[in-house]
Amino acid sequence: MGIRENLLLLKKDIPDRITLVAVSKTRTIHEIMEAYETGHRDFGENKVQEIIQKQPLLPADIRWHFIGHLQTNKVKYITPIISLIHGVDSLKLLAEINRQAMKLNRIIPCLLQFHIATEESKFGLDLDEVEAMLKSDLFRTFRNVSICGVMGMATFTNDTSVVRREFKSLAEIFGNLKAEFFNSQESFKEISMGMTGDYQTAIEEGATMVRIGSALFGERDT
Numbered sequence: 673m674g675i676r677e678n679l680l681l682l683k684k685d686i687p688d689r690i691t692l693v694a695v696s697k698t699r700t701i702h703e704i705m706e707a708y709e710t711g712h713r714d715f716g717e718n719k720v721q722e723i724i725q726k727q728p729l730l731p732a733d734i735r736w737h738f739i740g741h742l743q744t745n746k747v748k749y750i751t752p753i754i755s756l757i758h759g760v761d762s763l764k765l766l767a768e769i770n771r772q773a774m775k776l777n778r779i780i781p782c783l784l785q786f787h788i789a790t791e792e793s794k795f796g797l798d799l800d801e802v803e804a805m806l807k808s809d810l811f812r813t814f815r816n817v818s819i820c821g822v823m824g825m826a827t828f829t830n831d832t833s834v835v836r837r838e839f840k841s842l843a844e845i846f847g848n849l850k851a852e853f854f855n856s857q858e859s860f861k862e863i864s865m866g867m868t869g870d871y872q873t874a875i876e877e878g879a880t881m882v883r884i885g886s887a888l889f890g891e892r893d894t
C-alpha cells in the first residue's frame with residue numbers, strides 16, 4: 673500500500689484532536705511530498721543533519737518536530753526552523769534553546785522528555801529532576817521557550833500491560849506538573865507518546881500527539 677492510503681487509514685484510527693507527527697527520518701523528499709500532498713503538515717525528524725538538509729527542499733508551511741536526542745552544540749542549527757522540540761532532557765539544553773531563540777526573537781515550544789521505559793538506553797528525566805529544574809532561578813529567567821507538555825517512549829516490548837503502565841505514568845506526571853507549575857498556562861497541554869507499535873495504547877492513556885513512522889512510510893532499513 674502507498675503512503676497516501678496509509679495516511680488515510682491512520683487518520684481514521686486517530687481522533688482529530690490528536691496530532692499525528694509523521695516521522696520522516698530516513699525517508700526521501702519524494703516520500704515526504706506524498707504525505708504533504710495528502711494534506712499532512714506535521715513531520716518529525718531525529719537527526720539535526722538530516723532535518724537541516726531536508727527542510728529547505730520542502731514547502732515552508734511544514735511544521736517540523738525534533739524528536740531525537742538534541743546536543744547542546746547543535747541547537748543553533750534547528751532553532752530557525754523548528755515548530756516543537758520534543759526531547760528536552762536537561763536544564764542546560766533548555767538554556768541553550770532559550771539563548772538561541774532569543775537571538776531570533778522567537779519563543780520555541782518544547783516538551784520535557786521523561787524516562788518511563790525500563791530500558792537503560794532511553795534518554796529522559798524523572799519527576800524530581802524536572803521539579804528541581806522548574807523551581808530553579810535559571811528557569812525563571814527564560815523568556816524564549818514555552819514548555820508545552822511532556823514526551824516519553826515506552827519499553828520496546830509486545831507486553832501491552834508494561835507499555836500501558838508506562839504511558840499511564842507519563843499521563844500522571846503530566847497531571848502533576850500541570851497542577852503544580854502550569855495551572856494557569858493553557859499552552860501546557862501536550863502528551864507526546866505512542867509510535868507505530870503502541871499508539872493505540874497511548875491514545876487510550878491520554879496521548880495528544882503520536883509519532884508514527886513505519887505504519888505510514890513502511891518499514892525502515894535503518
Ligand SMILES: *Cc1c(COP(=O)(O)O)cnc(C)c1O
Binds near residue numbers: 825866868883887
Ligand atoms: C523513529 C521514532 C518514532 C517512530 O517510530 P515508528 O516505530 O517507525 O513509528 C517515534 N518516536 C521517536 C522518538 C523515534 O525516534
